[in-house]
Amino acid sequence: MFHNNNFLWLINKEFIISIEITNFLSLFNSCLALWSEERDISPLLCQDQNTLSAE
Numbered sequence: 001m002f003h004n005n006n007f008l009w010l011i012n013k014e015f016i017i018s019i020e021i022t023n024f025l026s027l028f029n030s031c032l033a034l035w036s037e038e039r040d041i042s043p044l045l046c047q048d049q050n051t052l053s054a055e
Helices: 002-039 043-054
Strands: none
Touching: none
16 A cells, blocks of 8 residues: 555656646746847747757
8 A cells, every 4th residue: 555655656746847847848938939039039040949959
């Protein structure tokens, strides 16, 4: 029983970490979009940045 609870806790922990990473990436992309607007960087460059980070 204890082993089973430990396993569920581990899954929950991984799930929380993945949510934190997803939130960080969306925040990072928002900041990148704002930064590119301020600097007048072409949207194409931002798309390339997103493609690179995805790989």
